[in-house]
Amino acid sequence: LTSELYPSVKRNPNYKKLANEDIQFFQSILTENEILQANDKEDLAFYNEDWMRKYRGQSKIVLKPKSVEKISQILKYCNEQKIAVVPQGGNTGLVGGSVPVFDEVVLSVSNLNEIRNFDPVSGILKCDAGVILENADNFLAEHGYIFPLDLGAKGSCHVGGVVACNAGGLRLLRYGSLHGSVLGLEVVLPNGDILNSMHSLRKDNTGYDLKQLFIGSEGTIGIITGVSILTPPRPKAFNVSFLAVNSYEDVQKVFVKAKKELLEILSAFEFMDDKSQQLTKHHLAGVPHPFEESYPFYILIETSGSNKDHDDEKLEKFLESAMEDGLVVDGVVAQDETELRNLWQWRELIPESSQCQGGVYKYDVSLPLKHLYSLVEAANARLSEAALLGDAPKPVIQAVGYGHVGDGNLHLNVAVREYNKQVEKALEPFVYEFVSSKNGSISAEHGLGFQKKNYIGYTKNPQEIKMIKDLKTHFDPNGILNPYKYI
Ligand code: FAD
Ligand code: 2HG
Ligand code: ZN
Numbered sequence: 001l002t003s004e005l006y007p008s009v010k011r012n013p014n015y016k017k018l019a020n021e022d023i024q025f026f027q028s029i030l031t032e033n034e035i036l037q038a039n040d041k042e043d044l045a046f047y048n049e050d051w052m053r054k055y056r057g058q059s060k061i062v063l064k065p066k067s068v069e070k071i072s073q074i075l076k077y078c079n080e081q082k083i084a085v086v087p088q089g090g091n092t093g094l095v096g097g098s099v100p101v102f103d104e105v106v107l108s109v110s111n112l113n114e115i116r117n118f119d120p121v122s123g124i125l126k127c128d129a130g131v132i133l134e135n136a137d138n139f140l141a142e143h144g145y146i147f148p149l150d151l152g153a154k155g156s157c158h159v160g161g162v163v164a165c166n167a168g169g170l171r172l173l174r175y176g177s178l179h180g181s182v183l184g185l186e187v188v189l190p191n192g193d194i195l196n197s198m199h200s201l202r203k204d205n206t207g208y209d210l211k212q213l214f215i216g217s218e219g220t221i222g223i224i225t226g227v228s229i230l231t232p233p234r235p236k237a238f239n240v241s242f243l244a245v246n247s248y249e250d251v252q253k254v255f256v257k258a259k260k261e262l263l264e265i266l267s268a269f270e271f272m273d274d275k276s277q278q279l280t281k282h283h284l285a286g287v288p289h290p291f292e293e294s295y296p297f298y299i300l301i302e303t304s305g306s307n308k309d310h311d312d313e314k315l316e317k318f319l320e321s322a323m324e325d326g327l328v329v330d331g332v333v334a335q336d337e338t339e340l341r342n343l344w345q346w347r348e349l350i351p352e353s354s355q356c357q358g359g360v361y362k363y364d365v366s367l368p369l370k371h372l373y374s375l376v377e378a379a380n381a382r383l384s385e386a387a388l389l390g391d392a393p394k395p396v397i398q399a400v401g402y403g404h405v406g407d408g409n410l411h412l413n414v415a416v417r418e419y420n421k422q423v424e425k426a427l428e429p430f431v432y433e434f435v436s437s438k439n440g441s442i443s444a445e446h447g448l449g450f451q452k453k454n455y456i457g458y459t460k461n462p463q464e465i466k467m468i469k470d471l472k473t474h475f476d477p478n479g480i481l482n483p484y485k486y487i
Contacts, residue, residue: 076192089161129160
């Protein structure tokens, strides 16, 4: 097998090509509803292609087991037979990690989708990995709790998927990383062993904290089947304000001011450049933007707490003084739930807006705050110099910047009319070199997957990479899990 999409990547001949006996084995443990096979009508496109339609594999079979034991039997068999397997959650990952590269078996956990247990005193939720994030959050809302992670893909991504990616999202500023809130995991290892580590303890210093290895491992050393997570009480009062500022310098100043003055009620601090808003306006054709006029940068601040009057007063004072100081040049505050959602959409819909005109090159990086936006400027300059940016027939529509300022995480999105090797060459490794020169990370939250498989060295040193490889070999000596990706 070769792939037109990836001419430089060759299928590893050590992996067995699926034979009838393998299909018969899968059929012996799974029901008809748990197996999808490619045929004349069905090319399994949904499972083979990623959210950006940038990466595409050629798998002919998708397994959707309904129990952990079945996953265990499948992995044991695939390990013995050296059949490559790609774990898949909601397939919303943004680095090509969730889809096959060649003919790997897709193992979807979407049929493992039950809430297992919730303790309303401690706030600990235990659920299957395939529960959709929004469903988990809706369940928690009924009990007065909230999932400590929120992101634009919540309607499709899985709890297990976000743990496998160590997704960051819109409220990391408030609730911290999943490395802190996940208390335990259940994982099927490549040899079929089930690691039961579904603990409910906030404090446990008995040796290595094994679950941490699987958080952010992107399906390379085990399939997460269960998650135990500490959830906080759901705030009763939410406020959202959308602000306009004149420079990136001022974005940083407003951030410092918000941290000090909104302190315990600050739950999100997001920024967007004007170009990202132009793309979103185009995508949302006709929906009025919060401001008639355009400004260089916008900030979305969310506060959440237990007392609406208290939060309103605090936010009002903060905004008044930020305007008096000349930091904020225009601003709106949502007056009700509908307005709140409307303001959020100008931030949450940027990923979709930047991808829907043909394609998008996405870079998700950590940088010291003072350098955060300079990457967008450098990328634009490079694309202009290479004469790639502008009206059709030039391939690049816009290079835009936005992201989680509160976490030092920039999203650089380069919207293109179609995927184009020249654009890719202009941006890679340029972007990674830039990030490395500022001691940043080439992946703040989306992971490495297939996209950044050759670039890990821009953030990790050779000793760190060797330890990662050693761990991979320890857990998966036959390399059956998620091959061709970053390890
Ligand atoms: P998939 O896409 O199916 O898989 C992702 C990776 O995890 C793959 O390598 C896969 O092999 C592995 N995997 C999946 N499930 C399992 C499992 N059960 N066991 C082992 N491995 C598994 N990310 C952020 O960090 N912050 C954001 O704000 C954010 N916003 C987003 C907004 C949009 C509109 C979209 C499309 C994506 C966004 N993401 C964001 C990307 C984010 O990585 C994914 O949405 C999410 O983490 C992936 O979950 P999933 O269930 O779709 O996993
Ligand atoms: C977000 O913060 C996501 O909206 C997606 O992490 C970012 O699409 C992107 O580049
Ligand atoms: Zn993000």
